[in-house]
Amino acid sequence: MRMTSIAAVIAWGCASGSGGARAEPVTATVGASAEIISPAEASAAAATRLLFSQTPGVLTIAIPGAGSLALTATGADSASGTFTFAASAEGAAALRALMADLAAGASGGTLSPGVTVSGFLAGQGVQLVVLGASQGADGSGSLRATITFD
Amino acid sequence: MKIYTKLTAIAAASTLAMASQTAWAATSADANASATIVTPIAITTTTNLDFGTVSPSSTLGTVVIANNGTRTKTGGAVLVTGGSSSQAVLSVSGQSGLTYGITLPTSVSLSDGGAHSMTVDTFTTDLKTDGTQSLADGGDTMNVGATLHVAADQAAGSYTNTFTVLVAYN
Numbered sequence: 001m002r003m004t005s006i007a008a009v010i011a012w013g014c015a016s017g018s019g020g021a022r023a024e025p026v027t028a029t030v031g032a033s034a035e036i037i038s039p040a041e042a043s044a045a046a047a048t049r050l051l052f053s054q055t056p057g058v059l060t061i062a063i064p065g066a067g068s069l070a071l072t073a074t075g076a077d078s079a080s081g082t083f084t085f086a087a088s089a090e091g092a093a094a095l096r097a098l099m100a101d102l103a104a105g106a107s108g109g110t111l112s113p114g115v116t117v118s119g120f121l122a123g124q125g126v127q128l129v130v131l132g133a134s135q136g137a138d139g140s141g142s143l144r145a146t147i148t149f150d
Numbered sequence: 151m152k153i154y155t156k157l158t159a160i161a162a163a164s165t166l167a168m169a170s171q172t173a174w175a176a177t178s179a180d181a182n183a184s185a186t187i188v189t190p191i192a193i194t195t196t197t198n199l200d201f202g203t204v205s206p207s208s209t210l211g212t213v214v215i216a217n218n219g220t221r222t223k224t225g226g227a228v229l230v231t232g233g234s235s236s237q238a239v240l241s242v243s244g245q246s247g248l249t250y251g252i253t254l255p256t257s258v259s260l261s262d263g264g265a266h267s268m269t270v271d272t273f274t275t276d277l278k279t280d281g282t283q284s285l286a287d288g289g290d291t292m293n294v295g296a297t298l299h300v301a302a303d304q305a306a307g308s309y310t311n312t313f314t315v316l317v318a319y320n
Contacts, residue, residue, distance in 0.1 A: 036205070
């Protein structure tokens with residue numbers, strides 16, 4: 001009788017050891033993606049077109065034959081390094097020309113909201129994202145864009 | 151001689167009786183048996199890992215998606231804003247209170263479908279990966295980040311692939 005009892009205990013121990021909560025691993029498949037865009041390479045001459053003002057928050061763009069354009073920051077995000085600039089109506093055309101240069105024709109220089117161009121000028125990474133723009137028949141207009149330097 | 155035969159017969163009968171008594175002395179014992187069935191562990195993908203739009207440069211760089219979805223970069227990679235990017239989000243369900251292990255991939259190669267590729271490695275998660283993660287009531291949400299390596303002058307294109315996240319009860 002004692003032997004029977006011991007055998008029962010052993011059997012119980014084996015059942016517990018081989019069972020429990022252990023189960024086969026399960027998996028999930030996760031997608032991963034990234035979009036690489038071509039940086040628009042500005043011409044060598046364009047290296048002289050982007051100058052930085054000594055005044056923080058002010059970007060001065062000089063376009064040969066078209067004078068200069070001063071953009072004043074209207075907002076800045078110190079964490080991301082993104083500055084928002086506002087251009088005057090007369091500066092929109094000049095900036096549009098610069099963007100066309102950066103995009104190498106990819107955007108056609110169109111200042112439509114959402115248009116994003118990026119490139120390098122004088123070794124400086126530049127990205128412009130048009131947030132809002134309006135343009136009259138005479139070429140004048142206004143622009144609101146985010147310009148990121150990297 | 152007659153007496154001897156009689157004694158032998160008695161002895162034999164006694165032996166048979168004892169043997170029979172021994173057999174009848176065997177008894178049985180009851181043993182309990184039980185089993186606990188737990189809810190199988192399961193994992194599903196809610197959101198894929200998206201590094202967003204990146205512009206390369208002449209210098210190699212990396213794009214890091216943190217567990218909370220924050221996107222940062224090192225080196226020559228230029229983060230193009232205005233698009234979307236996200237950490238991977240997965241849901242783990244099963245028996246509340248049980249601990250489980252998580253296995254993330256070491257690396258995975260994203261491909262543009264052609265000859266170009268980029269490596270993704272340094273996968274991270276906000277859950278414990280040492281096997282001590284206890285399954286919460288209602289399940290766990292697992293956020294997974296990683297690092298994308300962008301080569302100098304990386305070819306433009308849409309790079310994709312999949313990777314596997316494994317979970318198992320301890």
